[in-house]
Amino acid sequence: MNLFTAMRVFERVATLGGLSAAGRELGMSSTAVSRHLKELEDELGARLVNRTTRKLNLTEVGRNYFERAKVLLDEIDELQDTARGLHSHTRGLVKVSCSNVLGHTRITTLIPKFLRENPFVSVEFNLTSRYVVGVVEEGYDVAIRFGDQSDSVLIARRLGQVRNYVCATPSYFERHGRPAHPAELAGHECVLSNYAKSIGTWPFQGHDGPFSVPVRSRVSTNSVEAAYQMTLAGFGIGNLPSLLVDDALRTGRLEAVLQEYRPVSSPIYALYPHRTYVPAKVRAFVDFLIRELSSDLI
Structure with a gap:
């Protein structure tokens, strides 16, 4: 038995929650993954995983072993990165989770430039509408998110910030009037x-x-793109990032109000796990984003 390979297989199974998912990432068949897992359990004389037809759960021994093995494997990866960095280029796969709006409007167009600058690096780029993503649990190297991240257990590096606009369609304002102060938003949809x-x-x-003001609505959504579409349809007033509304404001489909009160901008952060040494591929990607997005407001 190759102990290092078996530990790596177990760590991927535990992180991804299944034999098939681990096999796909490692380029192994499910049978090979199962064999490595069994060999590790036989070596330890303890069951690490409870398998059922529907799901896979770690035993208490498995959870303890996973926590220690994860640290050890991370250290090995970092050691490899350090050694390679002495004589070679930044290389490897960077797994990135990004919010839909940032991905579609900004980050997607930047990734080809990053890849041209780093020819030995590849990127797996996943978009989501979820505000919270388990970076460690879901195997991501970096997550890119809007909003304050001061309570995050991850390292949070500020990439830039996005201007917000309180806006609605001209027809909405014709029907309901324009708020002259943020406090008047309580009387609007x-x-x-x-x-x-x-x-x-x-x-x-x-x-x-x-300062902050309460707002009310008969609709809420986990998608800022959906909020933009409903605002554009004339339902009510939206508080939306410039990334989405710049064109509509320019063409007059939306009109901004309350700009003298400066709606608070939304910071953008790169989140990644705490490590003694940050892998070169992650450091290169985050530094690239800071360079490209660090203007005062976008």
Whole structure:
């Protein structure tokens, strides 16, 4: 038995939650994954995984072994990266999770440039509408997200920030009037999305400092793109990032209000696991994003 291979297989099975998923990532058949797992259990004299027809769960021994093995394997990967970095290029696969709106409007167009600059690196780029993604649990190297990340257990590096606009269609304002102060939003129909954490309040920066106002709506969504479409359909007032609304504002399909109160911009962060040494491929990708997105407002 190759202990290192068996440990790697077990770590992938535990992280990805299944033999097939681990096999696909490692380029092995499910039979080979199962064999390595059994050999490791035989070597240890303990069951690491309880298998059923529907799901796979770690035993108590398996959970403890996984936590220690993960640290050890990460250290080995970092050692390999360090050694390669002494005589070779940054290389390897970077697995990235990104919010849909950032992915479609900005990051997707940047990845080809990153790959041209780093010819030995490849990227697996997954888009999601979920605000929270288990970076470690789901095997990602980096997650790119809107909003404050001060409570994250991950390393959070600020990439830039996106200007927000409180806006609606001209027809909505003709029917309901334009709010002259953020407090008047409570009397309007608003379109709420949770791409920022506080879905029921909107933050502003006033002359006397920051403040927030409550907003109401009969609709809320986990997709900022959906909130944009409903705002564009004339349902109500949206608080939306410039990435989505710049064109509609330019062409007059949407009109911005309350700009003198400076709707608080949305910071963009790269999140990645705490490590003593950050792999060169991850460091290169995050540094690239900082370079490309670090303008004051986009």
